[in-house]
Amino acid sequence: MSSDQDSAQLGDNENNKLLLVDDDRPFLQRLGRAMESRGFDVTTAESVAEGMAAVRNIAPDFAVIDMRLNDGNGLSVVEAIKAVKPEARIVVLTGYGNIATAVTAVKLGAIDYLAKPADADDVYSALTRDPDDKAPPPENPMSADRVRWEHIQRVYELCDRNVSETARRLNMHRRTLQRILAKRAPR
Numbered sequence: 001m002s003s004d005q006d007s008a009q010l011g012d013n014e015n016n017k018l019l020l021v022d023d024d025r026p027f028l029q030r031l032g033r034a035m036e037s038r039g040f041d042v043t044t045a046e047s048v049a050e051g052m053a054a055v056r057n058i059a060p061d062f063a064v065i066d067m068r069l070n071d072g073n074g075l076s077v078v079e080a081i082k083a084v085k086p087e088a089r090i091v092v093l094t095g096y097g098n099i100a101t102a103v104t105a106v107k108l109g110a111i112d113y114l115a116k117p118a119d120a121d122d123v124y125s126a127l128t129r130d131p132d133d134k135a136p137p138p139e140n141p142m143s144a145d146r147v148r149w150e151h152i153q154r155v156y157e158l159c160d161r162n163v164s165e166t167a168r169r170l171n172m173h174r175r176t177l178q179r180i181l182a183k184r185a186p187r
Contacts (some may be wrong), residue, residue, distance in 0.1 A: 018127075019060035021051040021077055022093065023070045027117075030065065034120030037162040046070075051077040059085045062127050066116075067101060075108055089143045091126045093118055097129035115142075145186035152180055 005175040017042035021026045025046060032042045043058055045051040048071050054060070063081055064166065065074040074092060083089050084162040095116040103127040112126035142150070152170065156177075163181070167174040 008010060015061040017041050017043070017058050017060045018056065018062040018064070019051065019054050020064050021046075021048075021054075021069065021074060021076075022064075022066040023047060024066070031123065035064075038120070038124055048072040048074065048076050052080050055084060057082045059120070061085070061088055061090075063088060064127070065090060065092055065110075065121055067092055067105070073145065077103060078105065078108045080108055088129055091123060095113075107131045143186060149185050151179070153185075155187070158172070 016039060019034055020028055020035070020042060021044075022031070022056055028044050028046065030042050035041050040062065043054050045054045046069075046092055048069050051065065051069075052066070062082060063077070065077050067074045067080070078090055078092065081090060086109070088109075090110045091112045091114060092102075092110045093114050093116055094101065105113050112129075113130065114122055114126060139159050152166075155169055156163075156166045159169065161179055167177040170177065
């Protein structure tokens with residue numbers, strides 16, 4: 001579907017208020033412009049606090065929310081949106097994807113859960129897809145090495161970047177973990 005058709009489709013419906021919440025300002029601005037060009041009335045926020053204030057002001061029809069924000073968890077914003085507008089369509093974005101957080105996001109009312117970096121087409125697709133349609137499989141799924149690296153990074157972050165504690169929880173030698181953390185992320 002072309003961008004003109006997308007705009008026309010959303011333009012027919014008054015309910016096109018989109019809230020974007022992400023603490024990565026350049027990403028937020030790019031996604032905001034891309035979603036405006038697809039016919040959304042976009043409001044942006046860079047924190048949980050700003051997101052909560054925006055929810056009270058606009059009661060969005062759609063939302064794209066980053067899971068981890070500087071001042072807390074994006075799932076708090078998901079809950080707030082569902083409290084004021086249960087039919088809102090919400091997509092959660094994260095750089096630290098795992099099954100537990102995906103399940104929690106869906107239980108709270110998110111319709112999809114996308115790993116960063118997600119492009120505007122992926123986000124638009126997730127927001128506007130028929131609820132009965134299944135999401136298409138990813139064109140370029142993460143390699144097993146990348147999945148392992150993401151898991152290690154997530155545990156490292158959850159352990160407040162403490163190498164010894166992370167190594168203990170992963171049942172891994174501390175020096176091995178240090179070598180992995182020093183390397184770039186695999187593709």
